[in-house]
Amino acid sequence: MRLSKENLNKYIRPENFFNRDLSWLEFNRRVLEEALNPELPLLDQVKFISIFFSNLDEFYMIRIAGIKEQIRAKVIDTSLDGLAPTEQLKMIECAVQEMIKKIYDYWQNEIIPKLKENKICICDLSQLTKEERDALNDYFVQEIYPVLTPLAFDPGRPFPYISNLSLSFAVRIKKPNGEKNFARIKVPTNMPRLLRVDQIIKTKPKNGNGMVKFVWIGDLIKTNLQYLFPGIEILEAYRFRITRDTDLEIQEDEADDLLQVIEENIKQRKFGSVVRLEVEKQMPEYMIETLIENLEISREDVHIIDGALGLSDIMLLYDLQLPHLKERPFHAVTPEPFEEENIFSIIQKKDFLLHHPYDSFNPVVEFVKQAARDPEVLAIKQTLYRVGLNSPIVKYLIEAAERKKQVAVLVELKARFDEENNIYWARELEKSGVHVVYGLVGLKTHAKMTLVVRKEIDGVKRYVHLGTGNYNTTTAKIYTDIGYFTANPEICADVSEIFNFLTGYSEQKIYRKLSVAPINMRERFIELIEREIKNVRSGGQGYLVFKLNSLVDPMLMAAMYEASRCGVKIDLIVRGISCLIPQVPGLSDNIRVISIVGRFLEHSRIYYFYNNGKDELYCSSADIMQRNLDRRVEITFPINDPDLKSFIKDSVLRSILDDNVKSRLLLPTGKYVFNRGVYNEEVINHQDWMMQRTSIGQKKIIQRELTTS
Numbered sequence: 001m002r003l004s005k006e007n008l009n010k011y012i013r014p015e016n017f018f019n020r021d022l023s024w025l026e027f028n029r030r031v032l033e034e035a036l037n038p039e040l041p042l043l044d045q046v047k048f049i050s051i052f053f054s055n056l057d058e059f060y061m062i063r064i065a066g067i068k069e070q071i072r073a074k075v076i077d078t079s080l081d082g083l084a085p086t087e088q089l090k091m092i093e094c095a096v097q098e099m100i101k102k103i104y105d106y107w108q109n110e111i112i113p114k115l116k117e118n119k120i121c122i123c124d125l126s127q128l129t130k131e132e133r134d135a136l137n138d139y140f141v142q143e144i145y146p147v148l149t150p151l152a153f154d155p156g157r158p159f160p161y162i163s164n165l166s167l168s169f170a171v172r173i174k175k176p177n178g179e180k181n182f183a184r185i186k187v188p189t190n191m192p193r194l195l196r197v198d199q200i201i202k203t204k205p206k207n208g209n210g211m212v213k214f215v216w217i218g219d220l221i222k223t224n225l226q227y228l229f230p231g232i233e234i235l236e237a238y239r240f241r242i243t244r245d246t247d248l249e250i251q252e253d254e255a256d257d258l259l260q261v262i263e264e265n266i267k268q269r270k271f272g273s274v275v276r277l278e279v280e281k282q283m284p285e286y287m288i289e290t291l292i293e294n295l296e297i298s299r300e301d302v303h304i305i306d307g308a309l310g311l312s313d314i315m316l317l318y319d320l321q322l323p324h325l326k327e328r329p330f331h332a333v334t335p336e337p338f339e340e341e342n343i344f345s346i347i348q349k350k351d352f353l354l355h356h357p358y359d360s361f362n363p364v365v366e367f368v369k370q371a372a373r374d375p376e377v378l379a380i381k382q383t384l385y386r387v388g389l390n391s392p393i394v395k396y397l398i399e400a401a402e403r404k405k406q407v408a409v410l411v412e413l414k415a416r417f418d419e420e421n422n423i424y425w426a427r428e429l430e431k432s433g434v435h436v437v438y439g440l441v442g443l444k445t446h447a448k449m450t451l452v453v454r455k456e457i458d459g460v461k462r463y464v465h466l467g468t469g470n471y472n473t474t475t476a477k478i479y480t481d482i483g484y485f486t487a488n489p490e491i492c493a494d495v496s497e498i499f500n501f502l503t504g505y506s507e508q509k510i511y512r513k514l515s516v517a518p519i520n521m522r523e524r525f526i527e528l529i530e531r532e533i534k535n536v537r538s539g540g541q542g543y544l545v546f547k548l549n550s551l552v553d554p555m556l557m558a559a560m561y562e563a564s565r566c567g568v569k570i571d572l573i574v575r576g577i578s579c580l581i582p583q584v585p586g587l588s589d590n591i592r593v594i595s596i597v598g599r600f601l602e603h604s605r606i607y608y609f610y611n612n613g614k615d616e617l618y619c620s621s622a623d624i625m626q627r628n629l630d631r632r633v634e635i636t637f638p639i640n641d642p643d644l645k646s647f648i649k650d651s652v653l654r655s656i657l658d659d660n661v662k663s664r665l666l667l668p669t670g671k672y673v674f675n676r677g678v679y680n681e682e683v684i685n686h687q688d689w690m691m692q693r694t695s696i697g698q699k700k701i702i703q704r705e706l707t708t709s
Contacts, residue, residue, distance in 0.1 A: 003530045003559050011558035014082025016587065017579045018670050020552055021063050021088060025095050026672060027576045028055050030597040030664060032099055036106050042114050043318050043325040044599075049111070050315035052103060056096070057165060057243060057312060064092070065245035065275045080554060080579060093300070104307040118325060119211045120317070125219055128197065135201035136215065140224045144191065148221070150228045153182040159294035160184050164244040164272070167193075167218060167310055170287050171225065174233040182290060185228065187218050187239075193313040195220065212320065216308060238283040240291060241309045245272035274301065281306045327599060330691050332360040332477065343370050344454060347463050347485045353644045354483035355652065356469065357600055358694040361476035364450075364483055367465055368393050371452040372400035378460070379406035379453040381499045383445055387425055388472040394425050398432040406453075408435040410502050412445045437503050440633065443518065445502060447621045447635040451495050462492035466637050468604045468619050479603040480687075482619045482648070484637065488513070491637065502633065517622055517634035522555065524636070525624075528609050528616070529559045533566045535612045542568030543610035545653050549603060550577040551593075552625040564590040573656050574666075575602040583668050593666035594675060596659060598687045606648060607636065617645050651693065661685035 034040065035048035070077075070085040078084050083091070112122060125133060150171070151160035162168060167187040174180050187193075197213040218239055225234050274295045279288055281304055288302060323329070335354070337346045343366055346352060354363060369392075371377045380400050387394055401407045411426040430436050439445040448467035453460060469481030486492070490512040498516060500506040515524040532542035542563065551557065551572065557580045560570055570591045572578065582591040596602050605620040622634035639645050656663070662685055664672040 003526050003533075003562060005555065008555055008558035008562065011561045011587075012080075012554050014078070014080070016561065016581060016584075017081045017554070017557070018581060019079055019081045019083055019088060019091070020577055020579055021059075021067070021092055022095065022670065023577045023579055024059065024063070025092065025099075026670060027595070027597075028052060028059070029095075029099060030595060030672060031055060032103055034597055035103060038110075041324075041326050042111070042118060043320065043322065044327055045111060046115075046314055047318045049103060049107060050312050050318070052099075053310070053312035054315075060243045060276045061164070061246040064089070065247055065272070067092075068273075068275055069245070080552075089300075097303075100303070100305070103311075104305070107311065108307055115317075118322075120320070120322075121211055121213045122194065123197070123213050123215055125215060125223055128213065128215070132197050132201055132213070136195070136197065136220055137224060139195075139200045140220050141227065144188065144217070144221065145224070145227050147188045147191070148185055148228060151184045151186075153184065153294075162186075162242050162274075162295070163189075164246060165241065165310070167239060167241050169218070169222065169225075169237045170240055170283070170291065171229075171237040172235040172287070173229055174235055176231065180235065182287075183229075185221065185225075185237075187221060191217060192316055193217055193310070194316055214317075236284070236287075238287060239280045239309055240283065241278040242274050242295065243276035243278075245275055247272075276303060277301055278303045278305050278309050280304075280309060330357075330695075332357050333694050334360040334362050338363040338366065343367050343485075344374070344452075344463055347487050348461075351488065351639075351641045351644060352485040353639070353641075353647065354485075355647075355690075356476045356481045356483060357478060358480075358690050359483075361473055361483075363485075364465060364467075364471070364476075365392050365396070365473065367452070367463075367485070368396045368400075368450065371454075371463075372396040372403065372405070374454065376455045377405060377452055378455055379408070379451075381408045381449075381451040382471070383410045383412070383447055383449050383502070384422070384425070384471055385412045385446055385448065386470040386472050386475070387422070388470075388474045389421065391425065391471070392473060393471050394429065397434060398429060401429075401433040406435075407433075408437070408499065408503055410437050410439055410445050410499075413438050435503070439502065443631060443633050445633040446628065447498070447516075447633050449495055449498065449635065451492070451499060461487060462489075462496065463487050464492050464495050466491075466495070466619070466635065468606075468621055475603075479601045482604045482606065484619060484639065484644075488640075498633075498635065513638055515618075515620075515636040517629045517632055521620075521622060521634060521636055522553070522629045525556055525607070526559050528607075529556075529563050529568075531611065532568045532609060533563050535610075536567045540612040541610060542566070543608075544568060544570045545573070545606075545608040545657070546570075546624070547573040547602075547604060547606040547653060547656065548623045549575050549605070550623045550625050552577060552579050552623075553629055554626075556624050556629075560591060561587055564588045571657055573602075573653070578666060581668055581670075582666055594657070594659075595664050595666065595672060596656060596662045596686060597664070598662040598685075600687055604652075606653065608649060608653060615645070615649070617648055619648075651690070655684065655686045655689050658684045659686040662687065 031048055031052045035045050035052055067085050067089050075085060079088060153159050166189055169185040171183045171185060172180060173183060193216060194214040195217050197215060222237055225237060274297050277291060277295060277297055279302065292299060371380050397407055397409060409429055411422050413422050426436050450465040452463045465483060465485050467481060467483045469479050494511045494514040497506060497508045501508055509519055515521045532544060536542040551574050560580065564570060568590060572593045574593055574595055578593050582588050582593045605623060607618045607620060609616045617639045618636045619639060620636035622628040622636060628634055639648060660676055660681060661683060663675040665675040666672055
């Protein structure tokens with residue numbers, strides 16, 4: 001039986017899938033568990049608390065905004081798991097409220113006291129000395145007060161605009177004539193939420209106890225409100241914070257200039273509808289009602305918070321130089337060949353693989369740098385999705401264009417929340433003579449590719465770097481990703497043709513070694529799964545290991561259900577969303593889903609097929625989601641070199657599957673439990689093991705150098 005659409009449709013039933021958004025919430029619950037993990041150093045717990053809230057903000061800005069838009073539009077279609085938008089929203093809010101209560105309780109009752117034990121105090125102003133309070137008040141007058149703008153709300157002045165994720169005060173005042181009015185004051189977003197007291201007073205504490213004191217900037221503003229309302233009685237002031245719909249809606253087919261259209265959409269983003277209002281617990285009901293009415297929301301959109309609003313901002317505590325309160329620092333290693341040789345001669349000899357963040361990202365930067373400066377290089381082509389600030393790669397691309405090389409760069413302007421940064425770099429590249437294109441109508445370009453064309457003695461040769469992650473030097477230090485260098489003629493030819501597809505009018509449908517979305521990637525995965533089924537039916541073994549960020553695509557999940565029923569063993573390593581339900585008798589008995597949330601964000605996409613012992617292994621820019629397979633340009637590339645394949649199979653995939661410290665197992669209920677293994681079993685923490693392995697390798701290199709010198 002072939003895995004045709006008709007054959008797979010029998011699995012596309014609501015009872016066979018988890019809800020996508022509830023599954024994402026379970027991922028953020030795993031982040032929460034790390035925040036609550038007392039075995040983690042204190043500032044790493046603080047880091048995970050910040051990540052939890054940052055994740056939640058983005059979830060409301062995108063996913064909750066989309067669900068509420070469906071409700072407003074009276075959409076009655078159900079999700080893959082059969083829930084209507086109103087049902088989804090109710091279940092989501094129930095889960096969110098439970099998690100928020102847990103994390104605020106822990107922040108207040110565990111983290112703040114432990115910070116104080118370690119001489120870090122988030123203080124009330126009343127806890128400071130008179131000298132400190134006076135210095136802070138002077139700082140307010142000199143530095144903060146000039147930035148603040150009280151905005152009145154009365155019959156003559158409309159309700160003020162409130163920007164996304166901004167913290168504000170709702171202030172009620174009483175004029176001398178007895179009239180009571182409402183005003184809003186925005187807490188400046190260009191100043192730190194937590195002010196470090198010793199840096200403001202610029203003197204060491206007289207008691208010499210080494211305590212590092214912080215105060216919330218909002219507390220300092222609140223205690224000095226009289227400066228903003230001279231001659232006016234301030235009755236009460238309470239903090240609130242709103243979240244807006246920030247998803248851009250771009251009509252590309254009607255756009256004459258995509259860059260201009262996206263710039264305009266970014267400007268409109270700040271005016272998106274309000275999807276969440278957070279208020280501090282003490283805010284009186286009449287004030288909440290005033291905000292509800294004027295923000296045009298419902299009571300269900302209000303979150304009452306018992307604590308400081310916007311705890312994503314506490315990440316600045318992690319920046320404190322207190323190494324004893326953090327995990328031991330890890331420094332990426334540059335593989336030995338890249339320290340000594342011309343990068344093109346290395347790739348000529350054999351394929352090379354980098355496993356970030358354990359391997360340094362420097363060879364990728366060096367690849368572009370050497371290509372820019374090598375007089376034999378004729379052309380450089382690259383895709384850029386999220387490049388980050390001060391990108392060295394972009395600077396070398398500009399240098400290459402200035403050296404009169406042919407440079408073509410696809411800058412994806414629709415990379416969510418990176419649009420402004422990408423527009424800036426696109427303009428800088430264009431100024432330097434780089435050929436900049438913005439992708440295809442209706443598709444995001446998510447593939448990570450660099451192609452270098454070089455003139456050599458025996459003719460023109462091509463060199464390629466392919467990756468599972470972005471060309472971003474910052475995220476390369478905290479995301480696990482695979483980078484792959486090759487001069488394989490067939491792969492290089494495929495990459496050349498994909499660039500022609502992106503920059504010109506190529507209708508290429510068949511590729512030699514690569515699978516390309518939206519052209520043939522889903523079909524290729526289904527073929528490979530079908531092959532495992534055929535091998536089992538012929539008396540052989542079938543085994544799949546997929547490592548990815550999200551598993552959502554119904555057809556591929558249906559193919560896995562069919563494979564499981566036919567006896568194919570499947571291990572899925574899914575960091576975030578998994579809509580597939582494992583371990584259901586008669587449906588997914590042979591499927592195990594695990595997730596790792598740890599020090600590094602597991603970002604690499606790896607697809608392994610046992611193939612009756614003739615195993616095949618692929619890396620990809622794509623997750624198994626409809627958006628990746630249907631609405632993005634993605635690539636999946638084979639790892640054929642036996643040593644590289646063995647490394648990924650044994651050192652990456654196997655150690656993740658054996659992890660019994662950070663690994664969590666997905667239950668058929670949708671909940672995750674720690675995959676602790678049996679008593680006295682060897683303790684395996686995949687990420688720690690990879691760091692140790694990398695450090696040992698580096699020590700051997702240093703020892704060898706010392707021996708030979």
